[in-house]
Amino acid sequence: MCLGIPGEIVEIEPDRSDLAKVDVSGVRRAINIGLLEGERLEPGDWILIHVGFALSKIDEAEAKAALEFLEGIGQAYDDELAALRDSSIDRG
Amino acid sequence: MRFVDEYRDADKARALSARIAELCEPGRSYKFMEVCGGHTHTIYKHGLEDYLPESITLVHGPGCPVCVIPMGRVDDAIHIAGQPDVLMTSFGDMMRVPGGRGSFFDSTAQGADIRMVYSPLDALKIARREPDRQVVFMAIGFETTAPSTAMTVLRAAAEGVTNFSIFCNHVTIIPAIKAILDSPDLRLDGFIGPGHVSTVIGCRPYEFIAREYGKPLVVAGFEPLDILQSIYLLLRQLAEGRSEVENQYSRVVPWEGNPKALRVISEVMELRPYFEWRGLGFISHSALRVRPKYAAHDAEQIFEIPGGRVADPKACQCGEVLKGVLKPWECKVFGTACTPETPIGTCMVSSEGACAAYYNFGRFSRKRVREATR
Numbered sequence: 453m454c455l456g457i458p459g460e461i462v463e464i465e466p467d468r469s470d471l472a473k474v475d476v477s478g479v480r481r482a483i484n485i486g487l488l489e490g491e492r493l494e495p496g497d498w499i500l501i502h503v504g505f506a507l508s509k510i511d512e513a514e515a516k517a518a519l520e521f522l523e524g525i526g527q528a529y530d531d532e533l534a535a536l537r538d539s540s541i542d543r544g
Numbered sequence: 545m546r547f548v549d550e551y552r553d554a555d556k557a558r559a560l561s562a563r564i565a566e567l568c569e570p571g572r573s574y575k576f577m578e579v580c581g582g583h584t585h586t587i588y589k590h591g592l593e594d595y596l597p598e599s600i601t602l603v604h605g606p607g608c609p610v611c612v613i614p615m616g617r618v619d620d621a622i623h624i625a626g627q628p629d630v631l632m633t634s635f636g637d638m639m640r641v642p643g644g645r646g647s648f649f650d651s652t653a654q655g656a657d658i659r660m661v662y663s664p665l666d667a668l669k670i671a672r673r674e675p676d677r678q679v680v681f682m683a684i685g686f687e688t689t690a691p692s693t694a695m696t697v698l699r700a701a702a703e704g705v706t707n708f709s710i711f712c713n714h715v716t717i718i719p720a721i722k723a724i725l726d727s728p729d730l731r732l733d734g735f736i737g738p739g740h741v742s743t744v745i746g747c748r749p750y751e752f753i754a755r756e757y758g759k760p761l762v763v764a765g766f767e768p769l770d771i772l773q774s775i776y777l778l779l780r781q782l783a784e785g786r787s788e789v790e791n792q793y794s795r796v797v798p799w800e801g802n803p804k805a806l807r808v809i810s811e812v813m814e815l816r817p818y819f820e821w822r823g824l825g826f827i828s829h830s831a832l833r834v835r836p837k838y839a840a841h842d843a844e845q846i847f848e849i850p851g852g853r854v855a856d857p858k859a860c861q862c863g864e865v866l867k868g869v870l871k872p873w874e875c876k877v878f879g880t881a882c883t884p885e886t887p888i889g890t891c892m893v894s895s896e897g898a899c900a901a902y903y904n905f906g907r908f909s910r911k912r913v914r915e916a917t918r
Contacts, residue, residue, distance in 0.1 A: 455582070456688070456739075456740045456743075484663075484665060484692075484695065486695060486804075487691055487692075487695065487802060487804050487805045487808070488802075488804075489803075489804040490804075500740075500743070500796065502688050502689060502692060502740065503635070503662065503663045503664065503685075503689055503692045504662060504663025504664070504665050504666070504692060505663070505691065505692040505695065507688065507691070507740070507743050507744065507802060507805065508743045508796055508797075508798075508802065510795070510796055511795070514795050514796060517767060518766070521586070521766050521767055524589065525585055525589065525895075526904075527895060527904075528585075528895035528896065531636055531895075532662075535635075535636055535660065535661075535662035536662050538660075538661075538662060538666075539661070539662035539663055539665075539666050540666070540669065541663055541665035541666055541669060
């Protein structure tokens with residue numbers, strides 16, 4: 453829950469400008485981007501995600517480094533990805 | 545030799561390590577606290593302490609939000625979960641945290657409906673789908689998760705979802721650092737500042753540490769090189785007689801933080817007069833509660849809260865570990881009665897707790913074992 457995880461924006465939801473479809477280590481989920489006011493986000497941009505919300509925009513090199521760090525820590529990241537896989541904040 | 549063997553930037557690390565050694569004054573010892581659990585993880589995983597001169601000690605601080613939740617609040621949450629029609633939701637990290645009468649997992653075994661969610665938005669979604677249930681979200685975390693909780697409350701209010709509330713346990717990092725600075729137990733020379741919390745609050749709130757306490761603080765990233773570089777920057781400040789806030793992690797952390805995130809926190813939440821921290825006791829203005837304007841989404845207004853205080857188990861020394869007074873392996877029950885499988889204290893429950901990080905990664909460091917058995 454405390455881990456910031458990097459994700460790549462796949463698309464901005466056409467009818468919900470505060471939601472983006474994001475790819476996190478192969479898991480695609482909706483992420484709320486409402487806290488990144490004033491950042492122009494588009495597909496291909498990388499963001500740092502905490503519990504379903506993007507907290508900052510990062511560059512690709514930082515995203516890669518962060519992913520390496522997370523993959524290295526093992527269980528905690530696996531748990532976070534498993535939780536993300538169960539998340540479905542886009543529908544409902 | 546994990547670090548040198550495995551890490552791709554081993555040469556840079558060795559170079560930094562040499563420069564760190566050069567900056568250390570002969571005969572002087574240094575204590576730096578890393579506040580964030582993520583940093584603790586990196587330090588143990590890569591055995592970073594083995595690449596520092598003996599005169600530098602890294603002290604692990606209270607930056608694991610699961611670890612600082614007092615047992616009484618866990619009991620309060622379990623009490624809420626036991627009320628008719630209540631469906632409690634929580635991050636997975638909380639599920640095994642022991643209260644005075646067991647953990648969330650224990651109460652699900654006794655029939656309480658407590659579900660793990662990834663995001664508070666998932667909890668809100670459950671509330672929309674199950675209008676006959678009172679859905680409560682166990683909100684925990686520092687300023688990294690508080691904006692997400694606040695955004696979710698705003699969304700619930702805007703949509704008129706009346707069966708959604710939060711049990712707010714959000715804490716703020718600055719008062720905890722101040723409590724440690726004011727504690728007579730520990731003399732510190734500087735701080736490795738938290739990375740992700742700072743993406744929200746920025747670097748300015750740390751300035752009093754440099755100005756009023758004369759201690760340098762460097763906001764740091766999570767890679768081994770980030771931490772080594774931050775230690776180098778701290779030592780350079782000390783060598784030059786400076787105490788400032790520096791931002792080593794500027795590639796992610798803006799100096800001013802995230803203004804929108806700060807705005808939504810302050811729209812939905814206000815400071816509590818005081819809050820109990822495990823190990824640190826009561827700290828004034830150190831936690832957040834829901835503002836009266838959003839009382840309809842505040843579990844503390846909707847349900848009766850027992851609010852009892854529960855003392856930590858006698859054998860458990862999480863308090864000392866959280867304050868940085870004890871190293872994990874110096875705790876009496878570390879690795880024997882208390883393991884990640886059967887945790888007694890919170891520092892062993894969360895993967896970011898100092899004890900769990902050390903248990904998982906640190907045990908095989910020869911230097912540390914030598915120290916532990918000395």
